[in-house]
Amino acid sequence: MAEDHRPPAWDLYWSTVEGQLGAGPSGFVRWALPFLQSAPGTELVEIGSGAGRDLGYLLENGFSVRGVDFSSEAVRITRQLLATLPPEVSARGHVELGEATAFLGRLPEGGLSGVVGLVLYETFTDPELDALFRGILRTLRPGGVHLWCVRDDAHPLREKVTMVPPNQGGPPGRTVGHTFFSRSRCDILTGLGFERIALEPRPETHYFFVADRKPVAGAPGAQ
Numbered sequence: 001m002a003e004d005h006r007p008p009a010w011d012l013y014w015s016t017v018e019g020q021l022g023a024g025p026s027g028f029v030r031w032a033l034p035f036l037q038s039a040p041g042t043e044l045v046e047i048g049s050g051a052g053r054d055l056g057y058l059l060e061n062g063f064s065v066r067g068v069d070f071s072s073e074a075v076r077i078t079r080q081l082l083a084t085l086p087p088e089v090s091a092r093g094h095v096e097l098g099e100a101t102a103f104l105g106r107l108p109e110g111g112l113s114g115v116v117g118l119v120l121y122e123t124f125t126d127p128e129l130d131a132l133f134r135g136i137l138r139t140l141r142p143g144g145v146h147l148w149c150v151r152d153d154a155h156p157l158r159e160k161v162t163m164v165p166p167n168q169g170g171p172p173g174r175t176v177g178h179t180f181f182s183r184s185r186c187d188i189l190t191g192l193g194f195e196r197i198a199l200e201p202r203p204e205t206h207y208f209f210v211a212d213r214k215p216v217a218g219a220p221g222a223q
């Protein structure tokens with residue numbers, strides 16, 4: 001099987017941008033917070049937890065958060081960040097090196113309150129996205145939420161993916177392919193078994209912010 005060049009591309013990205021990113025949480029995770037607070041329980045997973053800024057914000061807001069990222073650089077940076085938090089906050093946080101779908105596959109069914117994924121689904125193939133969304137559905141408890149953010153298909157860098165992270169500065173010939181999301185693509189993924197709570201286009205940044213919920217059996221709309 002061909003080597004997956006996505007993890008080393010993200011390693012290079014994180015080793016380059018370390019220290020240059022703002023310390024604050026993303027606009028997306030601030031938008032996501034009320035949806036996460038509406039879910040049963042406080043156990044979250046952030047897939048593709050990157051530099052850990054959003055993970056830290058979720059910990060500070062009272063959640064227990066397990067992050068997973070397949071970039072060892074990202075995991076190293078997040079562990080450093082966890083070490084700077086007050087002990088009672090960092091005790092609820094954990095990050096591990098691994099691939100997102102495989103990580104979810106090792107978790108018990110129905111145990112999570114929420115899953116968060118910020119700008120990583122772009123580099124998944126269609127079969128990988130299908131497996132990921134089914135894995136998220138399996139690991140959420142009924143009423144649990146999936147908060148996700150993807151680049152829209154009107155994005156100005158759509159034809160210049162060599163400029164989209166983690167590609168900038170990467171070795172030539174090793175460009176990580178990107179999918180840009182239409183509304184209907186988002187709807188198809190939600191339709192794998194979730195209920196849509198919200199889809200908010202952000203035209204200024206060309207993101208879709210999406211909130212989906214795992215149906216509660218017996219509730220209107222549950223299958």
Ligand SMILES: C[S@@+](CC[C@H](N)C(=O)[O-])C[C@H]1O[C@@H](n2cnc3c(N)ncnc32)[C@H](O)[C@@H]1O
Nearest residue numbers: 010048050051052053054069070071099100120
């Ligand atoms: C945009 S960054 C996330 C930023 C993060 N929320 C923060 O606060 O810094 C996306 C991350 O997803 C990770 N990633 C992409 N595909 C992945 C996969 N299949 N499994 C695990 N991590 C993945 C990348 O390594 C990268 O660190």
